[in-house]
Amino acid sequence: MSTQAAAPRKTRSLHRFANPGRFLRLADATLPWLWMACALALAVGLVGAFTAPVDYQQGASVRIMYVHVPAAWLAMFTYTTIAVASAVALVWRHPLADLAARAASPVGASFTLLCLVTGSLWGKPMWGTWWVWDARLTSVLVLFFLYLGHMAIANAFDDAGRGRRAAAILALVGFVNVPIIKFSVDWWNTLHQTASVSRIGAPAIHSSMLWPLLTMALGFTLFFAAILLVRMKNELLGQRLRNLRAASLQRRGEPGAAATGQPAHAES
Amino acid sequence: MAADNSSQAASAPSAAPAAPSGRPRAGVRFAGRDLGCVRGDRAIFAGLDFDLPAGGALVLSGPNGSGKSSLLRVLASLLPPAAGQLLWDGADVARDPEAHRARLHYQGHHEALKPELTAAENLGFWAGLQDKSAGAVARALARFGLADLADQPVRLLSAGQRRRLSLSRILAAPAPLWLLDEPSVGLDARSVRTLEAEIEAHRAAGGLVVLATHQPLDLADPRALSVDDFPPAPVTADDDPWAGALW
Amino acid sequence: MPKTAPETAAAGGDPGPGLILGFARVVARDLRLALRQRGDALLAVLFFVLTAMLFPFGIGQEPNLLQRIAPGVVWVTALLAVLLSLERLFLRDYEDGSLELMALSPVPLPVIVLAKVTAHWLTTGLPLLAAAPIIALMYGLPAAGYGILLAAMALGTPTLSLIGAVGAALTLGARRGGVLIPLLVLPLYIPVLIFGVSAVDAQMAGLSARPQLLLMGAGLLAAVALAPWAAAGALRQAVE
Structure with missing residues (x-):
């Protein structure tokens, strides 16, 4: 069997895992609409937030809620997204799911931080x-x-694939634990309840405050989707760049073609 | 790839398929179809076929970094192949990895010895994980001239003695498939001859051996497989910049 | 004799030592290793006692205060001591190649993980359990609290070892692996800490500690059921 004759078949066999080209085209087609819808929702939500009536107890500081609460929702939503993407990546070994989980993590951490800061x-x-x-x-x-643990482990390995898969397992373990942690913290809090803590976001929220809140949440979600696509695109383009470098190195040192891909990848 | 592609098997001189009969010895046949391997983000080899009947020895060759060790790890099911499949007796290995693990001995670059334990304890542990009875430890030690050192802590052994002890692990419990990565490195001439004799005895009993080595071993009628002959499709800028890039 | 090898294995006749024997052999080997290098296991207990000794220096020696924080101090320091011991759970086996042979043995990897965690708990958790009353004594914990403290620790420390095993397996081969483990594992330890302390507090307040102990038991069962699989998955990646 000659090596040349077998080459096209080999290309297929290693290549059937994903078609990032199609993803990139899809992302390019969707992104402008996503950004527009996001800007619209945030604009309407902000107008609503600043025209909504103030709380008779809290005054204007209640307006922080319109950022704080959607950020909290998105923090949890993003972690769920990461867990689902990680499960898909582990079970079906789909590279785009892996990419999504890794790209979502810093975004989720940012939402969480925003939630903490606005809460404070x-x-x-x-x-x-x-x-x-x-x-x-x-x-x-x-x-x-x-989130920090997920980001740290994804970048802690010289072999990027290993980091992706370790992060996926960690995301699933964390996802199983989130409800348990939440339950235990609630338990702990009721044991050590102090009188000064009043509960925020009580169920009785007036509709004039509810619709700006929901619109803001929609805007946040659209922002998350858009930024996730941008980050995934970025990662894929980075990979293409590394491949192009590897290809150019290969052309330069033609005979030992198989080994020359290494230096370019070693940087990643 | 379907099994009837065995005529493509690069290294098999005769492509006559061994009929998987009910008798285990005649049916045992280890084959790989269209195997591809990716480490990190780099493709190592692709489209690799091989076929090994009972009693066969497959000697992997190729320069450093060509993927001999990676291929052995794929054969051991330590590293899942990026493409293709492994067949044992015609059945896909990936369907029952536990059974595959039970039938193989893998000797990698590491010695897997604990300096605090004695030679016999080290060997006994590995034999005990592989086998119910953990019986053949004394014979395995004796074969590599380590009988007198059985009760010595491994930290007192020399590098060569450790190497021999590590290798004697494959004799301490039975397994039909031996996967040996540079088994003769660090061995003296006598131990190399012992190794050759044990490999031949194993083959004579219907066992299979796949080994990577730079130092030619004296084996009867080995099949050669050069991993270098199966390069992955080269990365090209225009044609397909994504090949093998994501895994 | 290898002469009979292909016949026995290819005939499909029950390969390997089986689950229970395989489990026992790994536990015995790890215990023997721990016994031959006693320092490692003692280090965790020493760390436990030393850290607990620091708190009075930091917050004063007022007996009421010390008595009130006693369960918390015991639990937090025990948790940190377990954390300290986690890195060596798989690292040596990973570095000397033992781990890849274990991954290739007919004994399922989750069973081997469970065996290694059992040995880890016997050499780390159990000594902590033995040392805990001493610290409780130094903090003036009332006599009523000891039984519950030990019961809670008996249920909680195996859970810590199990969860920690996942973190230790995930970080094998990572750059700065030892620093990563606390980041991954500590958030997951919070429920054990909360219920462990709360059990003792409830007992001292004259309430029943039953719900806390039941929850900790449930947590331990869930950890036994899930953590070995997650850790085994992580180990398979590590030995690729």
């Missing part, structure tokens, strides 16, 4: 202190560390 800012006028060991805030803080 909101806490100052409400509770008179920057930080309260409130059950929700504490759970979100733990979630933030779960």
Whole structure:
């Protein structure tokens, strides 16, 4: 069997795993619409947030809610997304799912941080202190560390594939644990409840406050989708760049073609 | 790739398929079809076929970095192949990896010895993981001239003695498939002859051996497989920049 | 004799030592290793006692305060001591190639993980359990608390070892692996800490510690059921 004759078949056999080209075309077609819808939702939501009535107890500081609550929702939504993508990546070994999980992680961490910071800012006028060991805030803080762990392990290996798969397992383990942690923190909080902690986001929310909140949440979700696509695109283009470099190296040192891909990849 | 492609098997001089009969010895046949391997983000080899009947020895050759060790790890099911499949007796190995693990001995670059344990304890542990009775430890030690050192902690052994002890692991418990990565490195001439004799005895009993080596071993009628003959499709800028890039 | 090898194995006759024997052999080997290098296991207990000793220096020696924080101190320091011992759970086997042979043995890898975690708990968790009353004594924990503290630790420390095994397996071969483990594992330890401390607190407040202990038991069962699989999956990646 001659090597030349077998070459096309080999290309197929290693290549059947994904078609990033199609993903890139899809992303390019979707992104402008996503950005537009996102800007629209955020604009409408912000107008609503600043025209909504103020809370008779909290005054204008209640407006922090329109950022804080969607950020909290997105923090949890993103972690769910990562867990689902990781499961798909582990079971079906689909590279795009892997890419999505890895790309989503810093975005989720940013939402979590935003939630913590706005929560702290909101806490100052409400509770008179920057930080309260409130059950929700504490759970979100733990979630933030779960994100940091996910990001850290994804980048901790010289072999990028190993990092991706370790991160996927960690995401699933974390996902199983999130409800348990939430439950235990709630338990702990009710045991050590102090009188100064009042519950925010009580169910009785007036519709004039609800619709801007939901619109903001929609805007946040669209932003997440758009930024996720951009990050995945970025990663894929980076890979293409590395391949082009490898190809150019190969042409330069033609005979030992098989080994010359290495230097370019070693940087990654 | 279907099994009837065995005529493509690069290294098989005779492509006569061994009929998988009910008798285990005649049916045992280890084959790979269209195997591809990717490590990190780099493709190592692709489209690799081989076929090994009972009693056969497959000697892997190729320069450093050509993927001999990677191929052995694929054959051991340590590393899942990026493409293709492994067939044992016509059945896909990936369907029952536990059974495949039970039938093989893998000797890699590491010695897997604990310096705190004695030679016999080290060997006994590995034999005990492989086999119910863990019986053949004394014979395995004796074969490589380590009988007197059985109760010595491994930290007191010399590098060559450790190497021999590590290798004697494949004799301590039975397994039909031996996968040996540079088994003769660090061995003295006498131990190399012992190794050759044991490989031949194993083959005579219907066992299979795949080994990577730079130092030619004296084996009867070995098949040669040069991993270098199966390069992955080269990365090209215009044609298909994505080949093998994602895994 | 290798002469009979192909016949026995190819005939499909029950290869390998079986689950229970395989489990026992791994436990015995790890215990023997721990016994031959006693320092490692003692280090965790020493760390436990030393860290617990630091708190009075930091917050004063007021007996009421010390008594109130006793369960928390015992649990937090025990948790850190377990954390400290996690890196050596798989690292040596990974570095000397033992792990890849274990991954290739007919004994399923989750069973081997469970065996290694059992040995880890026997050499780390159990000594902590033995040392905990000493620290509780130094903090003036009332007599009513000891039984529950030990019961909670008996249920909680195996869970810590199991969860930690996943973290230790995931970080094998990573750059800065030892620093990564706390980041991965500590958030997952929070429920054990909360229920462990809460059990003792409840007992001292004259309430029943039953719900906490039941929850910790449930957590341990869930960890036994899930953690070995997750850790085994991570180990398979590590030996690729």
